[in-house]
Amino acid sequence: MEAVSVSEALGYLSGLLASDELLSDICIRGEVSRSTRAASGHSYFTLKDQEAALESVLFRGGIGQEHLEVGDEVLAYGRLNVYVTQGRLQLVAEYIRPSGAGELQAKFEETRERLAREGLFSESRKRKLPEFPTVVGVVTSQDAAVWLDIQRTILSRFPLVELVLAHTPVQGDEAAASIAGAISILSSCSEIDAIIIARGGGSPEDLWPFNEEVVARAIFASPVPVVSGVGHETDWSISDLVADIRASTPTMAAMMVTPDSGELMNSINFMARTMGFSVQSGITGSVNELKAKVAIMRSNMPDLSMIRVRVDELADRVLLGSRRDISRATESLEGLKNSLRFVGPRDTLERGYSIVEKSVSGEVVTDTLHVTPGDEIKITVSNGAFEGEVIRMIEDLHEA
Amino acid sequence: MTSDTNNSEITFEDLMGQLENCVEQLEKGGISLEGAAGIYEKGMTLAAEASKRLSEADLKITSIQEKYEQAIEGGLETEGLDVKEL
Numbered sequence: 001m002e003a004v005s006v007s008e009a010l011g012y013l014s015g016l017l018a019s020d021e022l023l024s025d026i027c028i029r030g031e032v033s034r035s036t037r038a039a040s041g042h043s044y045f046t047l048k049d050q051e052a053a054l055e056s057v058l059f060r061g062g063i064g065q066e067h068l069e070v071g072d073e074v075l076a077y078g079r080l081n082v083y084v085t086q087g088r089l090q091l092v093a094e095y096i097r098p099s100g101a102g103e104l105q106a107k108f109e110e111t112r113e114r115l116a117r118e119g120l121f122s123e124s125r126k127r128k129l130p131e132f133p134t135v136v137g138v139v140t141s142q143d144a145a146v147w148l149d150i151q152r153t154i155l156s157r158f159p160l161v162e163l164v165l166a167h168t169p170v171q172g173d174e175a176a177a178s179i180a181g182a183i184s185i186l187s188s189c190s191e192i193d194a195i196i197i198a199r200g201g202g203s204p205e206d207l208w209p210f211n212e213e214v215v216a217r218a219i220f221a222s223p224v225p226v227v228s229g230v231g232h233e234t235d236w237s238i239s240d241l242v243a244d245i246r247a248s249t250p251t252m253a254a255m256m257v258t259p260d261s262g263e264l265m266n267s268i269n270f271m272a273r274t275m276g277f278s279v280q281s282g283i284t285g286s287v288n289e290l291k292a293k294v295a296i297m298r299s300n301m302p303d304l305s306m307i308r309v310r311v312d313e314l315a316d317r318v319l320l321g322s323r324r325d326i327s328r329a330t331e332s333l334e335g336l337k338n339s340l341r342f343v344g345p346r347d348t349l350e351r352g353y354s355i356v357e358k359s360v361s362g363e364v365v366t367d368t369l370h371v372t373p374g375d376e377i378k379i380t381v382s383n384g385a386f387e388g389e390v391i392r393m394i395e396d397l398h399e400a
Numbered sequence: 401m402t403s404d405t406n407n408s409e410i411t412f413e414d415l416m417g418q419l420e421n422c423v424e425q426l427e428k429g430g431i432s433l434e435g436a437a438g439i440y441e442k443g444m445t446l447a448a449e450a451s452k453r454l455s456e457a458d459l460k461i462t463s464i465q466e467k468y469e470q471a472i473e474g475g476l477e478t479e480g481l482d483v484k485e486l
Contacts, residue, residue, distance in 0.1 A: 132413040137464070151461065159457040160412055166464040185464055261454045271423045272447045278426035279440045286433055
């Protein structure tokens with residue numbers, strides 16, 4: 001075999017590469033892992049995926065230099081050649097654009113606009129989550145860490161809930177239809193109060209099933225509220241837009257669906273204390289009311305000591321009055337006595353009058369007709385009596 | 401004590417609803433002392449039951465397949481969806 005120089009060998013390889021239809025006009029997808037821009041204006045960068053790396057250059061004047069940020073997923077259009085000076089394979093790129101920024105982004109925008117026009121994202125149809133869910137459906141992959149995160153979160157917050165897992169692949173071609181089916185099946189289960197659809201972070205392509213129309217329509221058709229927790233905080237999907245509530249992460253979705261037991265315990269204790277205070281203040285109120293009534297009753301009771309004084313006073317007045325009346329009566333009596341004495345027979349007899357009675361009958365003689373001559377009569381004077389006889393009748397005094 | 405608070409079938413939501421109702425009634429006042437004592441007793445039983453449920457609960461996890469098997473055993477309609485599609 002005839003020996004060739006290094007230059008010849010690499011020159012030969014360069015020729016092969018240049019004449020290959022695919023390698024001379026290629027589009028390579030990869031992540032930018034290193035990127036430097038030389039003073040000359042050329043950009044040197046490395047494209048890589050999980051298993052391989054490729055040194056690349058975008059010469060000054062090439063398109064899309066601004067997309068060469070480390071970590072960016074890009075599509076690089078150009079040709080492969082050999083940098084003979086260092087014996088290194090490299091991609092000479094002419095045009096760089098973000099991966100997925102084209103078709104996927106356009107598709108996302110188109111779907112978003114169309115579904116928005118149909119009213120799938122309308123705020124007015126967003127439903128509230130139940131305060132205390134009983135059964136929560138979860139649409140995710142049972143093999144992913146997300147499923148464990150959701151279980152852990154709900155166990156620590158509100159373990160009263162029952163979780164129903166509808167396992168589904170969450171990336172790949174089959175994922176969208178499967179996710180939509182899982183949502184439909186869960187939402188047809190009458191016991192389920194709310195549904196979480198969840199997936200961990202990933203590339204835009206990985207998260208793409210959650211931008212598919214079939215998933216959006218399944219969420220929209222769900223009779224129970226749906227919480228979407230897809231990817232990281234910065235990722236927005238069509239699912240997030242159509243869901244009743246968008247959670248920034250799957251863990252956050254689990255938190256939004258459940259109340260916190262600790263807070264609930266505090267609230268229960270607070271309510272118990274409030275009830276105690278209410279009853280206590282009710283009792284205090286009743287006691288005060290009772291006291292007030294007793295006080296009113298007391299104030300309305302007659303004062304016995306005052307009555308006693310009044311009775312004494314009245315009794316004195318009665319006694320005084322009686323005494324006065326008695327003395328007045330005594331005086332009257334004396335007067336009457338005197339009057340009686342004055343008109344009485346004794347005083348009259350003493351003044352010289354006498355009483356004449358018929359001796360036989362004792363009848364007092366007040367008329368001349370009562371006697372006839374010969375009648376025996378008794379004559380009473382002031383100090384005694386004597387008897388006599390009517391001798392003769394004398395003329396009538398009135399006629400005389 | 402009313403019979404419904406003794407019922408283990410009562411949901412946590414109903415428990416909390418009834419408890420809030422007791423608190424409201426007592427706060428509003430205008431009830432006799434005997435009435436208030438009854439409501440207080442009911443409220444405290446509800447609060448104890450709610451706390452007990454929270455502290456004793458253990459997360460229950462089922463798969464939708466199990467759920468549907470239960471539903472089919474129970475004679476419920478599954479709206480013609482095929483679980484095996486999942």
